[in-house]
Amino acid sequence: MTHRGEEPADQGIQPTTQDQDTRFRTTLLRVLLVQVVTLLLLWILQATYHA
Amino acid sequence: MHPINWLIVVAYLAYVVIDGIRRAKGTDKIEGYFLANRSLPWWAVGLSVMATQLSAVTMIGTTGQGATDGLRFVQFYFGLPLAMVILGVTLVPFLRGAGVYTAYEYLERRFDARTRTLTALLFLLSRGMSCGVIIAAPAVVFSALFGWPLIWCVALIGIPTVAYTMLGGIQAVTWADVKQMILIVFALLAMIVVLIVQMPVSPGEALQIAGATGRLKVFDFSFNINETYTFWSGLIGGTFLMLSYFGTDQSQVQRYLAAKSVGAARSSLLMSAYWKIPLQALVLLVGVMVFVYYQFQAPPLLFNPAHENAVVAERGAEYEALQDRYGEALELREGAARRAAGLAGEGPAEASTTAASDPVQDAAARAMDEFLAGEASVQAIRAEALAMAEEVTGEPSRDVNYIIPRFVLSELPIGLSGLFIAAVIAAAMSSISSELNSLSTASVIDFYRRWFRPEASDAHYLAVSKAATAFWGVFACFVALYAVSLGSLIEVVNRFGSFFYGSILGVFLLAMVPRARGIGAFLGLIAGMGVVAAVTFGAPDVSFLWHNVIGACTVLAVGVVLGVSSASRPSP
Numbered sequence: 001m002t003h004r005g006e007e008p009a010d011q012g013i014q015p016t017t018q019d020q021d022t023r024f025r026t027t028l029l030r031v032l033l034v035q036v037v038t039l040l041l042l043w044i045l046q047a048t049y050h051a
Numbered sequence: 052m053h054p055i056n057w058l059i060v061v062a063y064l065a066y067v068v069i070d071g072i073r074r075a076k077g078t079d080k081i082e083g084y085f086l087a088n089r090s091l092p093w094w095a096v097g098l099s100v101m102a103t104q105l106s107a108v109t110m111i112g113t114t115g116q117g118a119t120d121g122l123r124f125v126q127f128y129f130g131l132p133l134a135m136v137i138l139g140v141t142l143v144p145f146l147r148g149a150g151v152y153t154a155y156e157y158l159e160r161r162f163d164a165r166t167r168t169l170t171a172l173l174f175l176l177s178r179g180m181s182c183g184v185i186i187a188a189p190a191v192v193f194s195a196l197f198g199w200p201l202i203w204c205v206a207l208i209g210i211p212t213v214a215y216t217m218l219g220g221i222q223a224v225t226w227a228d229v230k231q232m233i234l235i236v237f238a239l240l241a242m243i244v245v246l247i248v249q250m251p252v253s254p255g256e257a258l259q260i261a262g263a264t265g266r267l268k269v270f271d272f273s274f275n276i277n278e279t280y281t282f283w284s285g286l287i288g289g290t291f292l293m294l295s296y297f298g299t300d301q302s303q304v305q306r307y308l309a310a311k312s313v314g315a316a317r318s319s320l321l322m323s324a325y326w327k328i329p330l331q332a333l334v335l336l337v338g339v340m341v342f343v344y345y346q347f348q349a350p351p352l353l354f355n356p357a358h359e360n361a362v363v364a365e366r367g368a369e370y371e372a373l374q375d376r377y378g379e380a381l382e383l384r385e386g387a388a389r390r391a392a393g394l395a396g397e398g399p400a401e402a403s404t405t406a407a408s409d410p411v412q413d414a415a416a417r418a419m420d421e422f423l424a425g426e427a428s429v430q431a432i433r434a435e436a437l438a439m440a441e442e443v444t445g446e447p448s449r450d451v452n453y454i455i456p457r458f459v460l461s462e463l464p465i466g467l468s469g470l471f472i473a474a475v476i477a478a479a480m481s482s483i484s485s486e487l488n489s490l491s492t493a494s495v496i497d498f499y500r501r502w503f504r505p506e507a508s509d510a511h512y513l514a515v516s517k518a519a520t521a522f523w524g525v526f527a528c529f530v531a532l533y534a535v536s537l538g539s540l541i542e543v544v545n546r547f548g549s550f551f552y553g554s555i556l557g558v559f560l561l562a563m564v565p566r567a568r569g570i571g572a573f574l575g576l577i578a579g580m581g582v583v584a585a586v587t588f589g590a591p592d593v594s595f596l597w598h599n600v601i602g603a604c605t606v607l608a609v610g611v612v613l614g615v616s617s618a619s620r621p622s623p
Contacts, residue, residue, distance in 0.1 A: 002187055004106050025316075026563075027136055027139065027140075027321065028136050031132045031133075031135070031321065031325065032132070034132075034325050034374045035132050035324075035328065035554070036322075038328050038332075039328075040494055042125070042269045042270070042332065043269070043270065045122075045258070045267055045269065046122075046262075046267055046268055046269045046270060048258075048262075049258045049262030049267045050262045050265065050267045050268045051260065
């Protein structure tokens with residue numbers, strides 16, 4: 001783990017590693033999937049009952 | 052309220068305070084008091100994050116909004132899951148790695164002391180006042196419902212919260228949040244079950260009635276920056292708002308700084324990403340179901356009992372005549388609702404605009420037409436009563452915050468009413484305690500330790516932290532008392548918050564630009580707030596959700612330009 005606090009000021013974030021990118025993509029996909037299902041259910045509710 | 056209900060409320064209050072005091076034993080160092088020695092499990096932090104965001108306003112205001120306006124408010128949260136993932140990947144490992152107590156502390160390491168101090172000051176001012184508003188909202192409702200002086204209601208919520216937050220620090224706050232969140236969700240689910248059981252129509256028919264009045268319309272895909280509750284405002288503006296709130300507001304940042312690892316901190320945020328939209332939909336659905344329930348049970352003409360009493364005392368005869376008309380309109384609407392519900396499965400929910408050739412479908416459409424006409428006349432009489440209440444009391448008479456509490460007290464079985472009132476107090480406490488704890492942290496770490504006593508013992512900082520918690524608690528209670536008499540203060544607080552929220556996010560985003568410099572961050576922050584202020588007053592129709600986008604983008608633009616120009620300038 002990079003301890004940003006120990007670095008001198010005025011430096012930006014280091015680029016993310018390959019590992020972090022993969023983990024990010026997996027998490028993003030999982031969260032998006034759950035949200036799509038949630039929104040789909042809300043859509044069905046609206047489509048079925050909304051006049 | 053029945054004594055058993057009071058017993059539940061008192062038992063809950065006593066438990067929270069005793070449990071908080073019990074947890075004070077482990078917090079004899081400042082890191083334990085503010086960050087629980089960075090030892091909390093992800094699920095506890097996750098529930099605490101959700102409980103902090105879910106205040107009493109959600110329990111009584113958002114449910115009421117569900118009853119009057121339906122489910123469309125849920126679009127406000129569409130950006131939250133994305134914001135949580137972005138924060139989990141960027142800011143969380145960043146702030147955890149920096150080993151800071153506050154988000155603003157990091158800004159000094161990245162930029163300079165003035166940027167840190169300004170952002171921390173803005174946080175203290177806005178959160179201090181909003182904490183008062185969070186106490187005021189349920190206190191005003193309790194005062195009107197139970198006829199107690201407002202100061203008692205403020206004390207009922209404020210004193211126990213300040214006590215356990217001051218004594219137990221973040222340990223007490225987080226573990227109380229966990230229990231409070233469980234209580235809140237249980238109360239909401241119990242309400243849904245009771246509503247379904249007590250309703251004279253089936254759940255499907257209830258939804259048909261709700262849908263006919265537009266209350267099940269969730270999605271609005273129009274792109275209009277003047278509208279807050281649209282898909283695009285929620286997704287784009289909401290993402291920026293949630294990034295600002297969860298990424299830069301110390302009341303949230305402190306939660307995941309207290310987690311035992313970066314992974315635990317990320318998981319805690321993802322809990323909100325998964326559950327916030329379904330939970331918010333549940334909260335709104337409770338309101339929608341209460342609306343349907345009141346199609347078959349006569350609701351009060353005015354939901355605010357204090358206003359009702361004032362109108363009866365001053366214009367009794369006029370109000371009585373209005374009530375007679377209201378009674379007749381309710382009877383007609385109920386008959387139409389029963390017919391519409393009975394025929395709901397036989398034909399379309401739409402009114403007679405649909406060409407119906409089948410006699411059964413035709414009857415269903417006609418019944419729905421009659422129901423909608425009945426609903427319109429009931430609402431028209433309600434509007435007359437609200438106008439009368441406004442004339443008599445001189446106060447805004449919108450009574451959306453009283454719909455659910457009145458329903459709870461008059462319609463729910465003994466025990467469940469007490470549970471719901473305890474859940475409302477729990478929701479208020481969970482937000483207030485987190486805010487008090489974070490206000491104390493920012494006061495001590497970003498001001499006291501930074502500018503006044505950089506070298507002092509842990510015992511000294513701990514004592515100052517407890518005093519700071521007490522100070523902010525008293526401050527919030529005073530704001531709560533004044534927020535009521537100066538009604539517009541709530542609006543001022545909200546506007547003040549929207550001026551800088553996006554701009555502070557912009558500073559943190561700028562921190563990720565390698566070339567950005569302190570001068571760019573500081574001037575960018577001021578420019579961001581200035582532009583948002585100009586938009587707020589110059590184009591008041593623009594929804595506040597877009598203020599965050601505008602503020603963040605302005606800071607980024609100014610910061611990058613100044614960073615590039617200072618980097619290209621030759622050194623003297």
